[in-house]
Amino acid sequence: MRRLSSVDPTHSLSLAKQCELLGVVRSTYYNSLITQTVSDDELILLNKIDEEYTKHPFYGSRRMTQFLRRNGYYVNRKRIQKLMRKLGLAGIAPGPNTSKKHPENKIYPYLLRGLRINKPNQVWSTDITYIRLAHGFVYLVAIMDWYSRKILAWRVSNTMDSSFCVECLDEALRHYPKPEIFNTDQGSQFTSLDFTGLLLAHEILISMDGRGRALDNIFIERLWRTLKYEDIYIKDYVKVPALITGLTVYMAFYNTERQHK
DSSP: OHHHHTOOTTSSSOHHHHHHHHTOOHHHHHHHOOOEEOOHHHHHHHHHHHHHHHHOTTOOHHHHHHHHHHTTOOOOHHHHHHHHHHTTOGGGSOSTTOOOOOTTSOOOOOOOTTOOOOSTTSEEEEEEEEEEOSSEEEEEEEEEETTTOOEEEEEEESSOOTHHHHHHHHHHHHHSOOOSEEEEOSOHHHHSHHHHHHHHHTTOEEEEOOTTOGGGGHHHHHHHHHHIIIIIHHHOOOSHHHHHHHHHHHHHHHHHTSOOO
């Protein structure tokens, strides 16, 4: 347990590297994470932002602030920008200092415009969303095949560190034939050397959404909307173990039973 408690999400070393040096299995560390907790007032705002963004993923901080004010929440835009960054939504909220891009990481061009997707493992994509719990929240990352809409791998974390995204990608590559193109947004998790390096090592072309173009990754956005309205909002999970159990059941249903357009 002492080794486990020595892992520091704020350290300059990635969580993957810390776990390697400490001899800690990464999955054991992630399973030990405690939900991020926030004040009741902040959690209410996070939940409202989450619900409205799920309906309108193109909303930036200005329109989100207007929506909240119309519904009786007297907040300023600066606070909403901060909360949207906490939820990982800064990529679609244009404005000064709202981007989660890492200034030293390479940004790759968007390769999917006009591309006809006509076979499995032609294009994979990924994204991160916020999952609310009774007293806090966690983040969920998933990898999807664009042709079949199948969820190939997913992970839950209480931090936005790139390690849980890398672990998710590694799992997908171990269980499925590699894709020709992998599409992400410009978030620091996906532009990190650990993440892009794994793609390049498998000779996979990297595609990234344009800044402020949330709908470039439309199928993942549809997944988040469907997941939240068909499971998360209904089940109202309290703790992480129950959430993981519920997600396991829902992802199996999504892959094998749910009809996709």
